[in-house]
Every structure is written in C-alpha cells, then in structure tokens.
Amino acid sequence: MPSAVQIASLFRKPLDFLNLVDEIPLGIIFLDQDLRVVHFNKAFEALSGTRPEKFHGVECCYLLRGAACVDNCPVMIMGSNKRSVSCKSDMITMERQKIPIRITTAPVLDSEGSISGYIETIQDIRTTEQLDGLKSTAFSFANIVGRSPQMEKIFQTLPLLAQTDTSILITGETGTGKDLVAEAIHQASEREAGPFVKINCGALPETLLESEIFGHEKGAFTGAVGSKPGRFRLAHNGTIFLTEIGDLPLSLQVKLLTFLDDRIIYPLGSTRGFNANVRIVAATNRNLEDMVKEGTFRKDLLFRLNVARIHLPPLREREGDIRLLLDHFFNYYRTKLGKSIRDFSKDSLSILLNYNYEGNIRELKNVVEYAVNVTSSSAIEPASLPSYIMESVKDTLLSASRQFHKHDMGNRHNAAEGSSSFPQKHAGGSGHSYAGSDDGLNDTAADSGLSPQTWPEIQRKMILDALIQAKGKKNDAAKILGWGRSTLWRKIKKYHIQA
Amino acid sequence: MNQAARIMFHKVAIPIKKDRIASRFDLAAEVAIIEFSEELKVKNKKIIVLPGSSPDDLSHLILSENINTLICGAIEEEYFQFLRWKKIVILDSVVGGWGEAFDRWQKAILRPGDILCERTVEGRTV
Numbered sequence: 147m148p149s150a151v152q153i154a155s156l157f158r159k160p161l162d163f164l165n166l167v168d169e170i171p172l173g174i175i176f177l178d179q180d181l182r183v184v185h186f187n188k189a190f191e192a193l194s195g196t197r198p199e200k201f202h203g204v205e206c207c208y209l210l211r212g213a214a215c216v217d218n219c220p221v222m223i224m225g226s227n228k229r230s231v232s233c234k235s236d237m238i239t240m241e242r243q244k245i246p247i248r249i250t251t252a253p254v255l256d257s258e259g260s261i262s263g264y265i266e267t268i269q270d271i272r273t274t275e276q277l278d279g280l281k282s283t284a285f286s287f288a289n290i291v292g293r294s295p296q297m298e299k300i301f302q303t304l305p306l307l308a309q310t311d312t313s314i315l316i317t318g319e320t321g322t323g324k325d326l327v328a329e330a331i332h333q334a335s336e337r338e339a340g341p342f343v344k345i346n347c348g349a350l351p352e353t354l355l356e357s358e359i360f361g362h363e364k365g366a367f368t369g370a371v372g373s374k375p376g377r378f379r380l381a382h383n384g385t386i387f388l389t390e391i392g393d394l395p396l397s398l399q400v401k402l403l404t405f406l407d408d409r410i411i412y413p414l415g416s417t418r419g420f421n422a423n424v425r426i427v428a429a430t431n432r433n434l435e436d437m438v439k440e441g442t443f444r445k446d447l448l449f450r451l452n453v454a455r456i457h458l459p460p461l462r463e464r465e466g467d468i469r470l471l472l473d474h475f476f477n478y479y480r481t482k483l484g485k486s487i488r489d490f491s492k493d494s495l496s497i498l499l500n501y502n503y504e505g506n507i508r509e510l511k512n513v514v515e516y517a518v519n520v521t522s523s524s525a526i527e528p529a530s531l532p533s534y535i536m537e538s539v540k541d542t543l544l545s546a547s548r549q550f551h552k553h554d555m556g557n558r559h560n561a562a563e564g565s566s567s568f569p570q571k572h573a574g575g576s577g578h579s580y581a582g583s584d585d586g587l588n589d590t591a592a593d594s595g596l597s598p599q600t601w602p603e604i605q606r607k608m609i610l611d612a613l614i615q616a617k618g619k620k621n622d623a624a625k626i627l628g629w630g631r632s633t634l635w636r637k638i639k640k641y642h643i644q645a
Numbered sequence: 646m647n648q649a650a651r652i653m654f655h656k657v658a659i660p661i662k663k664d665r666i667a668s669r670f671d672l673a674a675e676v677a678i679i680e681f682s683e684e685l686k687v688k689n690k691k692i693i694v695l696p697g698s699s700p701d702d703l704s705h706l707i708l709s710e711n712i713n714t715l716i717c718g719a720i721e722e723e724y725f726q727f728l729r730w731k732k733i734v735i736l737d738s739v740v741g742g743w744g745e746a747f748d749r750w751q752k753a754i755l756r757p758g759d760i761l762c763e764r765t766v767e768g769r770t771v
Contacts, residue, residue: 178767203764203771207668208740211719216672238669238719240738240758263767513716 173268179261181206181221190268195240195393207570210268212237212249220251221264228596229260230251232339232383290326291474294464300456307335307454310581315451316429318392318458321508324429325389327456331427332385335470340384348393356398357414366494378411382425391451392432393441399444406450423598469501471507475514485518491525493601497539536601606641609634655681657750658705658712659743666743670720672701677743686699700724707733716746716755
C-alpha cells in the first residue's frame with residue numbers, strides 16, 4: 147500500500163496526494179495497467195464499505211462488483227483510444243446493498259503519453275435515479291408538460307429514443323419546446339453525465355461558426371493566437387445540440403456530413419483529427435424537405451440527421467394543453483414572485499383559452515408571467531392581460547360577430563318571408579336593430595354602430611346576439627355561448643340586460 | 646459438529662466464471678455443484694450452464710439441487726436472507742479460484758470475504 151505519495155512541481159511545496167484525493171467527495175479508484183487496485187479514496191471506502199489495504203493488488207472487478215465489470219468493462223470499451231468513457235451501472239457493496247452508480251474511466255498517461263494505469267470515478271446516483279422516476283409522471287417528461295394525445299405519444303417515444311445513440315431531428319414551430327426536448331433526451335440518455343453542448347447555427351457568421359464548431363489550431367488564420375478546442379471536442383462523451391440546423395451554411399453542411407460519416411473532426415489548420423464520441427441532436431423550425439428541393443440544404447445531410455424525428459405540435463393543435471400549461475406557469479410564477487393570487491378570473495381564462503398562441507408555449511409563458519406580475523388583486527382579470535391579447539380577441543370576436551350577423555340576418559330574412567309572426571324590430575335591416583328600442587340597451591357601443599372597446603362590452607354583445615338567435619330562450623342562448631344557464635343568468639344580471 | 650459430519654451428505658454450490666468464483670451471484674451464468682458421498686469423498690462434481698444470468702433462477706436451482714452450502718462473490722441482501730432462511734450456509738464476498746476456495750472450505754478454513762487470488766501491482770507481487 148502506498149503510504150506517502152507526493153505531487154511535486156504543482157505548488158511550491160510537494161502535496162500529499164492521498165490526502166488530496168480523500169478530500170474529493172466522489173469515489174475514486176486508481177488501477178494499474180492490468181486493472182489491479184492500487185488505491186481508492188475515502189469516498190469510495192464509504193460507498194463500498196471496505197478498506198484499500200484489503201483490496202490492494204486485487205483485480206478491480208472484485209472490488210467494484212459492478213454489473214458493467216461483467217457485461218462491458220469500461221476499460222475494454224475504451225480500448226486504445228486513451229479517452230475517458232462513462233457508463234451507468236450498479237454495484238453490490240460489502241453490506242450487500244445494490245446501488246446504481248455512474249462509472250467514468252480515464253487512462254492515466256505518463257510523460258510520454260503511454261498508459262500507466264487507469265483512474266475510475268464512481269458516482270452514487272441513487273438520488274437522481276429516484277428523481278428520474280418522479281420526473282416522468284404527472285403529464286410531463288423532464289420539464290415538458292402536456293396531456294394531449296399528441297404529447298402523450300411524444301412522452302412515450304422520448305425515453306426510448308433517449309436510450310439509443312442515434313441522431314435525432316426535432317422539428318416544430320418556434321416556441322414549441324425543441325430545446326427542452328433536446329435537453330430531456332440528453333438527461334435521459336446514457337450520456338447524462340457527459341456535457342450537453344448547444345450550438346445555434348444561425349447565430350454566427352460562417353467563418354466564425356466553423357471555428358466555433360470544429361475548433362482551430364494556433365496560427366490557422368489571422369488572429370488565431372491560440373488553439374481552440376471547438377464545440378464538438380467539448381461535447382466529447384456527451385451530446386451536441388445543433389439548433390437552427392436549417393441556417394447552417396452549405397460549406398459547413400459538408401463538413402458536418404464528413405463528421406457524421408467517420409466521427410473524426412479536423413480543427414481548422416490541423417492535420418490531426420480528433421475522434422469525438424458525441425451524439426447529435428438537431429432542431430429546426432424550417433421545412434428541411436422544402437429546403438432540399440430549393441437546394442439550400444443537403445439531401446444527404448438530411449438523411450443522416452433524420453434517423454429519428456420528433457415533431458412537436460403547435461399549441462393550437464394540442465387539445466386541452468393550454469389550460470394545463472396556463473395552470474403550470476401560473477403556479478410557477480405565483481411561487482417565484484411570491485404573489486397570493488388565487489386563480490384566473492372566468493373572463494380572463496375565457497380570453498386566454500380562446501387566444502391563438504402563434505408564439506406557442508413561449509408566448510403563453512410570457513403572457514402568464516406578465517399577468518402574474520401586474521395583478522394586485524386575488525385573481526387575474528382581463529385588465530391584467532397584455533393589451534395585444536385583448537386587441538387580438540376583439541378582432542376575433544368582431545369578425546365572428548360579423549359572420550354571425552351575416553348568417554343570422556340571412557336566416558331572419560328567410561324567416562320573415564316565411565312567417566309574418568316574427569317581431570318587426572328583430573327583422574329590421576340593420577345588424578344592430580335588436581338594441582334599438584325600449585329594452586334599455588340603446589346606449590351600448592354596438593347600438594351606436596361603434597366597435598366595442600372593452601371585454602365587458604364584447605361579452606354583453608355576445609349575450610345579446612345569442613339571446614336574439616335563441617329567440618329569447620335563455621337555455622338555448624346558454625347552449626349557443628357554451629355556458630351553463632346559471633352563468634348566463636349571472637352575466638345577464640351583471641350587464642343589466644333586460645332579457 | 647465435526648468436519649466429517651459437516652461434509653457428509655453435503656452439496657456445495659459455487660457460482661463461477663471460468664475458473665474463478667463469479668464476482669456477482671446475480672450475474673453468474675455457470676454454477677459448480679460438488680456432492681459428497683457417505684465416505685466423505687467427492688461423489689460428483691458438475692458444472693451447470695444456466696440459460697442466462699438470473700438470481701431467481703439460480704436461487705431456484707440451489708433449492709432444487711438441495712444445496713447445503715453456497716460459496717459466492719457479491720450477493721444482494723434479499724437473496725442472502727432468503728437462502729439463509731432456507732437453511733443454506735452462505736460464504737459470500739469470496740474472491741479467487743473456485744477450486745482453491747473449495748479446498749479451503751473442505752479444510753474448514755474458508756471465511757466470508759476471503760481473498761484467495763494473487764495480489765500484484767504493475768507486475769510485482771504485493
């Protein structure tokens with residue numbers, strides 16, 4: 147057993163190596179070239195329940211007692227690569243407890259670059275494994291929320307795809323959660339402990355992007371005063387996420403294609419390749435098939451990236467998810483901002499549920515954040531919603547109202563022709579004639595021919611329209627509006643409508 | 646109980662991998678079974694190759710073969726307690742060749758956690 151090992155030349159005075167490794171709260175095992183135990187630190191001692199003296203010189207598989215030692219020894223996977231490898235496994239401790247672990251094995255190289263031995267870090271992942279179990283419950287996977295059939299299908303597919311090592315292409319409109327899905331794939335994969343490196347292919351000019359992605363050697367171009375590893379190298383043993391892949395210039399598409407074929411990257415100005423073990427996840431909101439037809443995206447690159455495709459549906463196609471997401475973000479921001487808001491009011495909820503979220507979840511999230519921030523009462527009222535939403539809802543309602551009137555007037559005209567019993571004031575030529583007599587409504591904006599300006603006015607008009615259509619029958623009017631009879635009655639009272 | 650009485654009518658099982666005791670009971674795909682005769686001699690020695698590694702199947706085999714002693718590497722508490730409840734003597738966390746482990750067991754000097762293999766670091770015995 148080594149008793150006193152020192153590290154010289156790092157600090158002014160030599161350091162006590164064994165004490166140094168004992169301070170690290172992660173199990174570390176040092177092995178020789180034949181995978182025999184040289185030493186392990188206090189953290190591994192605590193995890194395994196044995197002492198270094200007992201296993202000194204013994205093959206590591208008898209110390210670690212891991213499933214990976216039997217099935218696929220990390221050192222065997224590494225081969226002559228001299229690069230670290232990481233894998234999930236389990237081990238049985240001396241107390242006969244089976245615990246999930248993550249093993250990361252790296253070679254220990256001497257000054258000439260030859261392998262002298264190996265260093266293994268053993269991470270107890272019991273806590274994260276438990277959290278993983280909780281993560282995929284309650285209408286969500288990782289941080290993705292949804293219970294629509296479309297999302298359920300994705301939740302079922304994602305863990306399966308994550309476990310494979312294939313390239314994945316994520317498509318979907320802006321704000322649908324492509325980044326979140328990419329990260330969730332990485333977190334649920336075997337590469338979880340490795341880095342997750344994101345590159346926005348549309349964010350940098352072509353020349354900078356090449357150096358950013360593939361790296362460069364010192365002196366490769368004017369201003370290259372030092373070497374740069376590049377994102378692919380940084381993502382070694384992890385996942386690289388190429389977002390906005392549709393914006394990748396054609397010249398770099400070729401270089402990426404070469405990498406996907408032989409898995410070796412050549413930094414700018416370097417003749418020495420680097421064998422990068424990375425998984426590629428790409429995303430775009432553009433239609434790559436159309437881009438291929440236009441000649442702006444390489445067909446062969448599309449085929450290589452499109453091994454598995456995940457299409458994220460826009461929010462408008464996700465039945466029932468708007469309410470779920472509203473509640474989700476409402477709770478999140480209410481807690482974050484320490485507000486005592488109880489809920490959405492019925493009016494604001496009705497507006498939010500009927501709004502067409504072109505920016506998808508990102509827009510919905512922003513709307514809720516804004517509303518929670520500006521609300522000072524116990525519920526989020528329509529006045530607390532961003533003004534552009536009110537404008538949009540007004541436009542929608544007005545256009546719907548116009549459509550309704552056109553249709554309604556046509557019907558009434560036909561009815562009037564067929565039956566003389568239809569009240570004269572309802573059969574008038576004007577779209578607003580229903581409010582023009584002694585029913586107490588002649589002071590409305592609708593009556594004056596102006597567009598309604600506020601939500602109560604819009605709602606009042608909707609009630610009146612429905613009542614007219616239902617010929618005064620409240621039950622039928624409630625059905626037309628999609629409300630309960632009591633809701634209609636309450637609103638009639640609220641808006642002083644004499645129905 | 647003397648050594649002769651201990652060995653009489655005895656059956657020993659050792660989950661193995663080639664000539665070594667398997668490092669994990671639950672992942673062993675072979676098991677050596679040694680049976681003694683009334684004359685205190687090894688009556689039968691056989692190696693059973695399992696269709697796959699399964700701690701449940703291995704436990705079932707141990708029970709169906711009427712094993713009295715199990716010599717193994719790492720074993721989970723659940724299986725350890727179950728087999729002990731079935732009156733099987735377990736010597737676990739044993740490291741080394743299974744032949745040597747068996748010899749030591751015959752001499753009644755094998756203990757749980759014994760490391761019987763050669764210890765070397767960088768080719769030198771330590």
